[in-house]
Amino acid sequence: MSTGLTDEVLASFASTPDKRLRTILERVVVHLHELVREVEPTVAEWETAIGLLADVGAMCDDTRQEFILLSDVLGVSSLVETLNGPAVDSGGTESTVLGPFHMTSSPARALGDSIDDVGGGRRALVTGRVVDPSGRPVPGAEIDVWQCAEDGSYDVQQPDVQPAGNGRGLFHADDEGRFRFRTVVPGHYPIPTDGPVGALLSTTRRHPYRPAHVHLLVSSPGFGALTTHLFVAGSPYLEQDAVFAVKSDLVVEFGNVDEDAEGLDRPYRHADVEVVLVPASSAAVDVG
Ligand code: BEZ
Ligand code: FE
Numbered sequence: 001m002s003t004g005l006t007d008e009v010l011a012s013f014a015s016t017p018d019k020r021l022r023t024i025l026e027r028v029v030v031h032l033h034e035l036v037r038e039v040e041p042t043v044a045e046w047e048t049a050i051g052l053l054a055d056v057g058a059m060c061d062d063t064r065q066e067f068i069l070l071s072d073v074l075g076v077s078s079l080v081e082t083l084n085g086p087a088v089d090s091g092g093t094e095s096t097v098l099g100p101f102h103m104t105s106s107p108a109r110a111l112g113d114s115i116d117d118v119g120g121g122r123r124a125l126v127t128g129r130v131v132d133p134s135g136r137p138v139p140g141a142e143i144d145v146w147q148c149a150e151d152g153s154y155d156v157q158q159p160d161v162q163p164a165g166n167g168r169g170l171f172h173a174d175d176e177g178r179f180r181f182r183t184v185v186p187g188h189y190p191i192p193t194d195g196p197v198g199a200l201l202s203t204t205r206r207h208p209y210r211p212a213h214v215h216l217l218v219s220s221p222g223f224g225a226l227t228t229h230l231f232v233a234g235s236p237y238l239e240q241d242a243v244f245a246v247k248s249d250l251v252v253e254f255g256n257v258d259e260d261a262e263g264l265d266r267p268y269r270h271a272d273v274e275v276v277l278v279p280a281s282s283a284a285v286d287v288g
Contacts, residue, residue: 006033055196063156065100069197072097072243073206081245086224091133092278096245098227099215100192101154106144106168112180112262115169118162120150120184124254124269125261126230130177130218131276137177138277144217145169145181152189185254185269188212188236191243201242208242211235216275223277230273 009029016022041049059066071077077097086092109115116123130141146168148154155162167186173179190208193201201208212235219225231238231251238246254269261268 003033006030009033052196052200059195063103064192064195066195066197068100069191069195070200072099072191072245073197073201075244078244081227086226086278090278091276092224093218093226093228093274093276094247094249095227096229096247096250097243098217099243101148101156102144102146102215102217104156104164104168106146106170107165109169109171109181111171111174111178112182113169113171114182114263115145115147115167116149116182116184117166118149122150122185122269123264124183124185124271125180125257125264126183126214126271126273127180128178128273128275130173130179130220131274132223133276133278137173137175138220138223139173139175139177141173141177141179141218141220141223141275141277143171143173143179143275144219145171145214147183147186147214148189150184150187152187182263183214185232186212186214206242207237207240209237210241210243211237211246218275218277220277222280224280226275226277228275230271232271 006029010026013022013025013029016025056066056070068077071080081095081097085095126145128143130138130143132138146154149158149162149167153162155164155166155168167183169181171179171181188209188211191210192198193208198208200206212232213229214232216228216230217225218228229245229250231246233251233253238251252271252273254271256267257270258267260266261270
């Protein structure tokens with residue numbers, strides 16, 4: 001089939017002053033035209049695709065970003081995050097998706113505080129250390145934490161049940177880069193399914209579940225900010241995350257502890273993690 005039409009569209013962008021924008025638009029055109037030539041959609045199928053995008057846009061507002069959810073279930077968010085995260089040989093902790101629930105700022109809390117303002121059954125202690133690739137501590141690193149409750153709901157999804165800020169905390173590491181907080185073991189949960197992305201999952205017989213995890217956003221001046229998760233070892237869906245964000249190095253044991261700890265009666269679960277930040281200048285990863 002002639003590619004004259006494709007060449008004509010590419011030429012129409014030739015005067016774009018921003019070179020990066022021009023390159024991106026050209027590649028989008030090339031790949032979209034290739035896709036259409038390969039799939040040969042009927043007009044009705046093309047209208048269905050346009051209708052899906054229109055529905056996704058209509059679902060978006062200040063608190064709901066259905067386009068990000070679409071990007072998530074297509075694996076694009078995970079790919080973009082990985083490409084922009086620490087390079088494989090940098091020694092840095094792997095990054096993964098931000099997700100849509102970091103929409104509100106986390107309350108500042110002191111080291112050792114609990115982020116669980118409700119009181120759940122499976123209590124946990126998370127301890128850790130923020131270091132550079134040589135193992136040197138990153139004193140004062142900021143650790144922003146957010147997670148769902150045991151039933152799999154975030155505070156913003158249950159404003160009548162959970163106080164705002166439940167499951168969230170903003171911490172600063174001590175002089176040795178150490179941090180600690182108390183919480184409950186989060187549950188696995190479905191991503192929002194009440195919109196067009198949920199309909200897409202249902203039509204394609206895909207489940208909407210994410211394995212249990214705690215979100216971390218760790219930063220310090222001079223280092224690349226790290227968006228990552230602690231995945232709870234043994235959680236359902238670790239092998240089938242609906243948004244393709246699991247990386248095996250991020251799976252952490254929440255082991256059973258049978259002795260009392262500060263603020264925690266036995267038994268409780270304990271996860272201990274090392275978070276490695278890489279200098280801001282380090283190159284991003286090539287995921288092939
Ligand atoms: C989350 O982990 O909060 C999340 C990520 C992607 C889609 C939905 C939720
Ligand atoms: Fe989450």
